[in-house]
Amino acid sequence: MFDDLLGKTIVLDMASPYVFIGTLQAADDLFLVLVDVDVHDLRDSSTNRETYVHEARVHGVTPNRSRTLVYRNQIVSMSLLDNVHAE
Helix, strand or coil, rough: CCCCCCCCCEEEEEECCCCEEEEEEEECCCCCEEEEEEEHHHCCCCHHHHHHHHHHHHCCEEEEEEEEEEHHHHHHEEEEECCCCCC
């Protein structure tokens, strides 16, 4: 399921007010491993989730973590950053 996403930049919308944008390095039954990751807590800004992800698509990802493990049962949705409309 994740093999076609390995090495690509993905967006993870979480059940919590966090958004993860990074390159998928590995996946197992419990975790996804992301590298060059922008971990963003939406409570820290007035920007909503859609606007934040759109800005990352248009202006590029600004990583604040080199490697992060994300617990899979907290993920609400996952998509390629390239699939976010940049208009």
